[in-house]
Amino acid sequence: MQVNLRHNDNVIILDIEGNLVGPNTIALKNIIDNLIRKADGAPVFLILNLERVQMMDSSGLGVIVAAYASIRRDMGRIVLLNIGGNIRSLIIMAKLVTIFDRYDTEAEALASFQNT
Amino acid sequence: MSETIYVSDSTPSIETILVIDDDPDILALLEMSLTSDGFNVITANEGPLGLQNAKAEQPDLILLDVMMPQMDGLEVIKRLKDDTDTRAIPVLWLTAKSQTEDKLKGLEFGGDDYITKPFDLREVTARINAVLGRTRPVKYINPLINAMGDSFSEEGVAELGSHLQAAAEIQLKLLPEKPPTFDGYDFATYFRSSTSVSGDFYDFIPLSDKQLGIVLGDVKGHGIPAALLMVMIQTASRLLSNEEDSPATVLKRINTLLFHNTDIEQFATMVYGILELETGKFTYSNGGHCPPIHFIQKTDNSDKTLQNNSKVHLLETGGMLIGVFDIATFSYETCTISPGDVLILYTDGVTETEGRKPNDFFGEERLIDCLSNKLKLSADSICNDLQKTLFEHSGTTQLKDDRAVVVIKRNDA
Numbered sequence: 001m002q003v004n005l006r007h008n009d010n011v012i013i014l015d016i017e018g019n020l021v022g023p024n025t026i027a028l029k030n031i032i033d034n035l036i037r038k039a040d041g042a043p044v045f046l047i048l049n050l051e052r053v054q055m056m057d058s059s060g061l062g063v064i065v066a067a068y069a070s071i072r073r074d075m076g077r078i079v080l081l082n083i084g085g086n087i088r089s090l091i092i093m094a095k096l097v098t099i100f101d102r103y104d105t106e107a108e109a110l111a112s113f114q115n116t
Numbered sequence: 117m118s119e120t121i122y123v124s125d126s127t128p129s130i131e132t133i134l135v136i137d138d139d140p141d142i143l144a145l146l147e148m149s150l151t152s153d154g155f156n157v158i159t160a161n162e163g164p165l166g167l168q169n170a171k172a173e174q175p176d177l178i179l180l181d182v183m184m185p186q187m188d189g190l191e192v193i194k195r196l197k198d199d200t201d202t203r204a205i206p207v208l209w210l211t212a213k214s215q216t217e218d219k220l221k222g223l224e225f226g227g228d229d230y231i232t233k234p235f236d237l238r239e240v241t242a243r244i245n246a247v248l249g250r251t252r253p254v255k256y257i258n259p260l261i262n263a264m265g266d267s268f269s270e271e272g273v274a275e276l277g278s279h280l281q282a283a284a285e286i287q288l289k290l291l292p293e294k295p296p297t298f299d300g301y302d303f304a305t306y307f308r309s310s311t312s313v314s315g316d317f318y319d320f321i322p323l324s325d326k327q328l329g330i331v332l333g334d335v336k337g338h339g340i341p342a343a344l345l346m347v348m349i350q351t352a353s354r355l356l357s358n359e360e361d362s363p364a365t366v367l368k369r370i371n372t373l374l375f376h377n378t379d380i381e382q383f384a385t386m387v388y389g390i391l392e393l394e395t396g397k398f399t400y401s402n403g404g405h406c407p408p409i410h411f412i413q414k415t416d417n418s419d420k421t422l423q424n425n426s427k428v429h430l431l432e433t434g435g436m437l438i439g440v441f442d443i444a445t446f447s448y449e450t451c452t453i454s455p456g457d458v459l460i461l462y463t464d465g466v467t468e469t470e471g472r473k474p475n476d477f478f479g480e481e482r483l484i485d486c487l488s489n490k491l492k493l494s495a496d497s498i499c500n501d502l503q504k505t506l507f508e509h510s511g512t513t514q515l516k517d518d519r520a521v522v523v524i525k526r527n528d529a
Contacts, residue, residue: 003122015118019475022516027122029381054475057468057517058336058385065440066381086477094385094404095436 003031011045011113013081013106017052020060029063036070043076047109051082056090068099077101081109131248132156134175136166136192137210138184142233146179149237150244154472154512163187167195170202177244180227182211197226206247210235280340284313287343290350295495295522296320296328298393300455302525304495306503308465310515315342315384316463317350318522321357326393329357332461332522333386333405333438341382349374349384349438363388363401364446367438371403371446374439383439387431387461396453396526401446404437406464409484411491413456426491428484431459455529458491458498465517466502472511482509495523 001018012035020028036044048064050056064080071078079101083091091097103109133155135146143159150157158173160166163184170178178196182189189209196202209230228247231240295303305318315336321329331353335342352373356366366388374384387408389400400408407430435446453459462483469478486505490498499521507513 001122002120004118005121006118031122055477058334058464061437062336062381062383065383065437066379069380069440093406093432095434096404099436099441 001027003028005031008110011047011110013047013049015049015052020050020053020056020063022057022059025059025063028060029066032063032067033070036067036074039074039076041074043074044071044078045076045113046071046078047081047106048078049081049106050084050087053087054084056087061090061094061096064100065096077113079103079109079112081106130154130156131176132158132173133177133179133244134158134160134166134169134173135179136160136163136169136184136189137179137181138162139181142181142210145237146240149240153241155244163189163192166192167202170196170205171199174201175205177248178205178207179210179231179240179244180207182209193226206250208243208247280313283340283343284309287313287347290347291317292320296322298328300527301393302495302527304499304523306499306519306521306523308515308519310465310518313340313343314518314520315346316465316518316520317346318461318520319350319353321354323357323390328391328393329353330389330391330461330522330524331357331386332408332463332520333384333403334463334465334518334520335384336382345374345378345382345384348377349386353386353388357388357390362448363390363399364434364448367401367403367435367446368444371435371438371444372442375442378439380440383437385437387434389431391453391524396455396457397450398453398459399448399450400431400433401448402431402434403444403446404435406462406467406480407432408459408461409480409487410451410453411458411460411488413454413491426488428488453524453526455526456491457526458487458495459524460487460498461522461524463518463520465515465519466506466521468517469506469510469519470516471509478506478509491525495525498523498525 001016001024004015006013016028068078081103083102091100101112103112133150135143135157137143138161140161143161147157147159158169158175160169164187180189180192193207196205196207206228207226209227210233211230212233229243231243291307295305316334319331321331323329333349335346335349349370352370353366356369360366360369385403385405387400387402387405389398391398410429410431412427412429429451433447433449436444467478467480467483470476486502487498490501493501502521
C-alpha cells in the first residue's frame with residue numbers, strides 16, 4: 001500500500017494505492033489519527049481518493065468509519081473519491097451510503113467543501 | 117504538491133519467508149520455488165544482512181544456513197533470540213548432510229526444524245508449512261510477546277498459549293454443538309477460524325415449540341478482541357430475542373449496547389431472523405451483513421432466475437452495521453421458505469476467499485452458481501461441497517479470515 005498526501009487550500013487529499021485489508025489498514029489509521037492530532041481540535045477537511053484501491057475489507061471499513069466519527073467530532077468533514085466495485089458494494093451492504101458523501105471527480109469533491 | 121507519506125511493498129496477508137544463505141544459487145532456487153508456492157520471499161547472502169532484514173521485515177519464518185563466513189548460523193540465531201523483535205520468529209535450519217552435530221546444536225539453540233542439503237523443494241515447502249501450522253496461532257500474540265519485553269519467558273508464552281487455547285474452547289462451546297433437528301427441515305453448519313479464537317459466530321435460539329431464532333454474524337477483526345465482542349453480542353442476542361418480537365428491535369438494541377460500550381472501530385455485522393417452523397415464514401433484519409441467499413424452487417415474483425429454474429432472493433432488508441452509529445435504524449422483512457427451498461447465511465470469509473491469482477475473490481456470484489447446482493443435496497452435503505469448492509478456489513487450507521456458514525433446507529413436502 002502507498003499513501004500520498006496533497007493539499008488544496010485547507011483540504012487534505014490522501015491518494016491511496018493498494019488494498020485496504022487486514023493489518024495493512026493500520027498504517028492508514030495512524031496517518032489519519034496523526035492528521036487529526038496535528039489539527040489540535042481544528043476541523044479537518046479530508047478527501048480519501050480510493051481510485052487505486054481494488055479491495056477493502058471490514059478492517060478498512062473500520063478505519064474509515066472511525067475517521068468519519070473523529071473528524072465529525074471536530075466539525076470537520078471526510079468524503080470518499082472514486083470508490084470502485086468492491087468498496088462501493090461494501091458500503092452499500094453496510095448501509096453506509098447515507099453517511100458518506102461520495103464523488104467521482106476530484107473537482108466535485110473539492111467543490112463540495114466550498115459550501116461547508 | 118504531493119508527498120508520499122507511506123509505502124509498504126509487501127502484502128501482509130501473504131506469509132513472508134526470509135532465506136539467509138551465502139550460496140547465491142541456493143538463494144535463487146529457494147526464492148523461485150517458494151515464490152511459486154505463494155510465499156513472499158526475502159533473501160540475505162550473509163548473517164548481518166539477514167538480522168537486519170529479520171528486524172525490519174518481520175518475516176513469518178526464517179530459513180537459515182548453518183555454515184556461513186563472517187557470521188555463522190549459530191551466531192545469527194543467538195542474536196535473533198536475544199532481540200525481542202525477532203525472538204518469536206520460527207527458524208528452519210538449512211544444513212549439509214555431514215553436519216549432524218550442528219543439527220542437534222542448532223535445535224538446541226532454538227531452531228524449529230532442519231532440512232538437510234541437498235534437499236527436495238517439495239520437502240522444504242512441506243516443512244515450512246508444518247512449522248507455520250504450529251506457529252500461526254501464536255503469531256498474532258507476537259505484539260503481546262513484544263509488549264511483555266524483558267518479562268518474556270518460555271513459561272509466560274506457554275501460559276498465554278494455554279489461556280488462548282482455553283478461550284478458543286470456551287468460544288467453541290458457546291456455538292451450538294450441532295445444528296437443531298426439526299421435522300421438515302434439514303440444518304447444517306460450517307465453522308472455521310483463521311486463528312484460535314474467532315470473530316464469526318452463529319446461534320440457534322429456541323423461542324417456542326414453533327419458532328426458532330437464527331443468528332449469524334461477524335465481528336470486525338480477529339483474535340481475542342473480536343472474540344470477546346462476539347461473546348457479548350451472542351449473549352445479548354440470546355437475551356433480547358426472548359424479550360423482543362421483532363428482529364429489527366433486537367438489532368436496534370444490540371446496536372445501542374455496542375455503541376455505548378465499545379470503541380468506534382469495533383463493530384459487527386449480523387443477521388437475526390425468526391423461523392416459523394410450521395409455515396416456513398422467516399422474518400429477519402440484516403445489520404450491514406452480506407445478504408443471506410434464499411434459493412426459491414417454485415418460481416414466483418423474485419429477483420433472478422438461475423439455469424435450473426430456481427430463483428434467488430437476497431435478504432438485504434435491515435440497517436447499518438452494528439455498533440457505530442446511535443442513529444442507526446433497522447427494518448425487517450418476511451419471506452417464506454417453501455418446501456424444497458434452501459436458505460444460506462454466511463460470513464464474508466467465504467466470498468472473500470482469494471484465489472490462486474491475487475485479487476481473484478470467490479464472490480457472491482460464484483457462491484450462488486456453486487450452490488444452485490447443489491440444492492437437491494442434503495444440507496450437510498451442501499456445506500461439505502462448498503468447503504471443497506472454496507479449497508479448490510484458494511488452493512490452500514490456510515484461512516485468511518474466519519468462515520461461518522449456516523444452511524437451512526426445507527424438505528420437499
